[in-house]
Amino acid sequence: MALALVLGLLTPSAGTAAAERPRDGRTADGGPRTADGGREEARLRALAERVVAAPNPNPGALLLARDGSHHSHGTAGVADRAAGTPMRRDLKFRAGSVTKTFTATVVLQLVAEHRLRLDDTVQRLLPDQVLPGNALSGPPVTVRQLLNHTSGLYDYIDGLLPHFRTLDQYWPREQLIGIGLAEPRYFPEPGTRFRYSNTNYLLLDLIVERLTDRDLRTNLERRIFAPLGLRDTSYPLAKTTIDGAHVHGYADVTPLLPDAPGATRYDVTGFSPSEAGASGALVTTADDLARFYRALLRGRLLPAHLLHRMLTDTVPTTGAAAPPAVGYGLGMYVYATDCGLAYGHGGSAPGYLTYVLNSRDGREQLVAHTNWNSFTDTGIDKDFWAAFQQGYCDPGTVKP
Template identity: 40%
Template sequence: MDFAVRAGVPGVVVRARDARGVWSGTAGVADLGTGRAPRPVDRFRAGSIAKPFIATVLLQLEAEGRVRLADSVEKWLPGVVRGNGNDGRGISLRQLLNHTSGLADYTEDPDLHLLGKDFLAHRYDTWTPERLVAIAMRHEPRFAPGTGWNYTTTEYVLAAMIVERVTGHPYAAEAERRIFAPLGLRSTLLPGHYPRLPAPSGRMYTKFPDDPSRTVHDITEFDPSWGWAAGELVSGTADLDRFLAALMRGRLLPEAQLAEMTTTVPSPDFGDGQDDGLGIFRATLPCGTQVWGHTGFLPGSQSMAYSTRDGGHTLVVDFNTDWAGDTDAAGYLLLAEFCGTAPPSAATRRPGGRR
């Protein structure tokens, strides 16, 4: 972890668990203003680690016979996915969950102001899932459904909307009833429009790519509704460890649905050695170990949560910045934990890395 701090990451929180027990560690600072160190119990914005939760709820509904993965989006959300070549009649729920629908990603639209310093002026903008999907419909699909792969948050907003249509309840209530409460995830919540990060927590920092000065901004507070169910998740390392272990061990899904979740398609945009299941990725590491999980990336936070297939060995990490992607820190931690590969004495910046 120290190498990540030496490479410029303000702070990091890590939890690892295997047959020998649990280890929690921190490095750097959680608050650049006060110098407060990170704590293992700190909450953080987990971003797209929300997606395995959505997939789990939808697969639970399939196990209950209330939906089928072969159902079209149109069946549950009539008229929502239409226009500019988009047609929900030809997109299945399975294609939403494994990113093969071809739909455009609304987060890349300039009206979201997510990719530059304009975000500061729009950080408290409020969004509804319907508006987010409508923005995606302004754009033509990337490819015909089932003929390619593209990571798209739009698909998981639609998946959570389908959960609401099927159950008649808010997605947050279903996630609480089906996952958070049964597993005792006390640090995990879906905050809706609430802009603050609940205590205990540190601060979050960003640098905007269109700012030549590369000024560091405290971006802890913002309305997370632009990510809605697919990106607003707040959690902690212990909770994400518990969730992943329970998922891999079959506590949340029957055997048939867990088999569906872990049936993968190639995800070429994410590089060699990684395939996409339903809401969860399988990564084959250089040492041959396979791990399952997801990453989260949003302004001020980069996180990852991975587990072996049997749920016996897990790793959860959060960096309190989004420029950790400019270093190899996350990859070094993954290899150190699951392959025993020692990180370098000082991490190097990767040319062309994210922000």
């Protein structure tokens, strides 16, 4: 079973509510408070409590909703079991594959700058990666096919387990790409169907570095983090600790470390983010994620024609796991919700699970996070989806 996939599946759990209370007629983050703001925060808190409800082992949950300029949130359970720290909306966490939208945005900015074309091939851009008998020695793979997961390239995550030694081991990008390219493609002809593969985004990382003479971290900081004021967002590849106040992530590590004490409730916060790289190494907060997606969807990061392509150059995601995605664009999922289509991404990192939903104009948003996942595919993540979809959808409302 794929290591990242099994690490990212949710098993919800027990905890106590710990929502921050608004003060002085304003929301907890200082935003304006509507007349029914207290009712909305109570609703979100109840949904978060549902995610951590007994008998499940999920430590904590967070829901952050934005409707125009109005913000509401609800939390439940704990961010740190050992210290008993309550879950809070301002705590940092590992965002997993939500990172892919950030990486894709940098790639599309290079397209806007005429330094790259979506139809450029990996073979032309990275000739040193084409070796006799490896996956790139076959039919050409384009940048577009890396972005929308139609390359067919083997997901290096599927081959990690034999190489695993410790939670904090450093994974060189070249090693991970080598694992992905050493195996046959999932299907021989690129562009014919969707198959999610983290190898795609490590190759995009390498392309960005070659074109700009700067690593992806520097590009993210200069192009996205600094312009948007994402002060709590970082891209730490070599660092296994999280700076500042943060959520601790928990998982059942029995398949990896069967002799670990408390293996079914193990703190995996120190799992090396180098295992994910450009496909999932981001550390951030719920507020920073909402700010990024709103800026992106409102055209602050990409010209209109490329933003349009990001959202509409989609491929069907038939067979993809819950939640119900109906398509994948250029680094962006299209989800089917009870109140219409939503745009965003899910993110699974060891010990963490995050989803972001947005209306097309970025006005309506929901960020949902929980700090537990299991090594077995229980399908319980559908309950998490059900809870935070309710946080996104007002009854009877169709999002723009």
